[in-house]
Amino acid sequence: MKTAIFPGSFDPITKGHESIVKRAAPLFDKIIVAIGDNSSKNRLFDLEKRIEWIKKTFKNEPNIEVMTYKGLTVDFCKEQKANYILRGLRSAIDFEYEQPIAQMNKNLNHNVESFFLITDPEYSAISSTIVKEIHKHGGNISPFIPEGINLDK
Amino acid sequence: MKTAIFPGSFDPITKGHESIVKRAAPLFDKIIVAIGDNSSKNRLFDLEKRIEWIKKTFKNEPNIEVMTYKGLTVDFCKEQKANYILRGLRSAIDFEYEQPIAQMNKNLNHNVESFFLITDPEYSAISSTIVKEIHKHGGNISPFIPEGINLDK
Amino acid sequence: MKTAIFPGSFDPITKGHESIVKRAAPLFDKIIVAIGDNSSKNRLFDLEKRIEWIKKTFKNEPNIEVMTYKGLTVDFCKEQKANYILRGLRSAIDFEYEQPIAQMNKNLNHNVESFFLITDPEYSAISSTIVKEIHKHGGNISPFIPEGINLDK
Amino acid sequence: MKTAIFPGSFDPITKGHESIVKRAAPLFDKIIVAIGDNSSKNRLFDLEKRIEWIKKTFKNEPNIEVMTYKGLTVDFCKEQKANYILRGLRSAIDFEYEQPIAQMNKNLNHNVESFFLITDPEYSAISSTIVKEIHKHGGNISPFIPEGINLDK
Amino acid sequence: MKTAIFPGSFDPITKGHESIVKRAAPLFDKIIVAIGDNSSKNRLFDLEKRIEWIKKTFKNEPNIEVMTYKGLTVDFCKEQKANYILRGLRSAIDFEYEQPIAQMNKNLNHNVESFFLITDPEYSAISSTIVKEIHKHGGNISPFIPEGINLDK
């Protein structure tokens, strides 16, 4: 059973996240969208909301699950018998951020490999941070988040 | 059957290539190391030599094959019923080179997804180009190419 | 009437900002130096001071104005009938930061185009952040801010 | 009269070039698409073909012209009384390539400013080089070049 | 006497820091590992601990000292009659961060030159930030910090 973890804070989930997971889905038996529940960081949206939106996004995808975890991603991988971490790369700066994390994760747990997809161009400008900023200032964020998600309720 | 193409010129194969393929091997049913036989580009080593060295490198890996191809990588993918392209990323500049290629390949053939592994640190400085340069000037390239390969015969 | 918005926090204005606006001035009928008044972010200098310094910097430039705004930059553009956003690029990392913002702004308001100038070399190391850091530690910041500006009063 | 030069080899013109010029057109009185006729570089397509395709692309844009030039771009600017150079930026690596050129051009002719637009995401993977590569191998390049252009005749 | 300052927060010291200082040691008469004691920034580890760990790391290196300083690094250089600043570069993003700092330091004090070493590959993924994150979540950080250092006491 080939299981991948797709870790993040998903504050909120974007069309970029949705696209990466759906593109990778055929390659794995299971993908766990894993919300890192790091209490020390401020999130805009409640954990419950974030879980709900991810579930809604993938409700028609039987092999995609949502979970939360605390602690190191590689420890959560071991717990879930997942040998793969899945991540998207939008730009060179994303690469620079991901490279040391992937190398440290490999160092901490040699059984876990990180695989990357390059974001499709139409989603490469989307980040949770920019979406939140637009939302906070009253802009229309519906083109940037999965269909059917309403951040206001 | 999940088949990945690992395309390149492998002039010559390096420990970096070897590492990427071996790390990815558990995720795929078959990986085809595919030498792009582009007659217009000058290669230092004969195609025959390059094939032989790759075969030797993976002789104990039953699900890794070597093939050559002409034309577009995505057309070779279709021919081989391969839905995945595998590539390594050593640095931000590699990312910048690979990003448009991956996006164009997706555009040309929507059934093909490119997956990337980030090179392990000990191999991140190795490239066929640098290996050739060192070899040409009489330096010892054995730390940079797979064990058992001798570029001089 | 071709109006450009030059948005920023200008905390404080630097010679880099001054240079970008003056270089772009001949191309536009009006440039509005627009201070984003985002109450949630901590600024070192009062809004009043920041406005005063910008006014002083461009006091001899009849087509350069200073304004403050809240909310999205693209909404302020619409309000001011400005079809252009002007930004400076000092480095690849600036580009990586500006690219998704420009693309999102275009997406939010198709009538607004962002134009970029590359910072002149002598100003490429200057940022408000570094200027503040030097000022806080008692260093001489006068080479980095417009002539006639005194941050201490 | 505000005239911009959009210099390049346009071997061939792509949808990326077309998009940059059309987005910039409202800001300038005239944009000259200027083919650098550097005899020492090998081009795939004849100069005549390249001119014809650009003319066809902008046939409905009265303020966009096509010209060829030899020598330095800044000298051609002076000859055409153009105070602006227009360029597109697709990625950080484009920025790194354009930065020294823009700074040197400014140094050689202080009256010329280079303005940059960031490529729209849907065109950011397109380059003449990749288009040529795909064309050479028999791939379908029509999604990447302006409508109505046929590279084979 | 050729003295270099190796400034940082060392929160905590890593094998990456250790390697840079030891590689540079033969070139200088003295290297001062200088902890910037900036009270406004939150550090995870006490200043005393950080000093102790650095001393332990270099206890066999007679020409390497540990000091703390407040204020600008270039002012501390002057105070210590040090004409050199030493820094490590792990990646392009490190370069982008260090470039304006080095240029500003040169501007503030023309007698100080910053010299850079590129981090050895095996340490290029290590940063104090990642080490702290792993430590906080109960991971084993001993492969990433100098031998003999125990962060828990």
Add this chain to the structure above:
Amino acid sequence: MKTAIFPGSFDPITKGHESIVKRAAPLFDKIIVAIGDNSSKNRLFDLEKRIEWIKKTFKNEPNIEVMTYKGLTVDFCKEQKANYILRGLRSAIDFEYEQPIAQMNKNLNHNVESFFLITDPEYSAISSTIVKEIHKHGGNISPFIPEGINLDK
């Protein structure tokens, strides 16, 4: 005796090269400006001219010499009992180019360390390649090459 090699093709030497060597000169007992005489690469200027111009540039610097070498830079270092390689970094892309070379050189000869200076901003746009391009098209390159050098004789 602390000797550094400053390797390059110097086709031609620029003010950027001159600046790096002069800034580094106080740290070393001797700096050898070393022209890699790689017969397979096309150079615009004769080796004799290039040597002459470098000699002229540093004629008042007693500890700076000019030499030519064939083969690997690290082998030339050994021959000259030089434990240091000196290089300048203008940009992130320079870093990306230099990083694997420095790491490979260290791997080939553990006694050689590469030290880097970041180019002063006023020289960061200058490269031999751009200088040649401007020269070829009849532009004035005197601001970019050392004083007293005349490329035409």
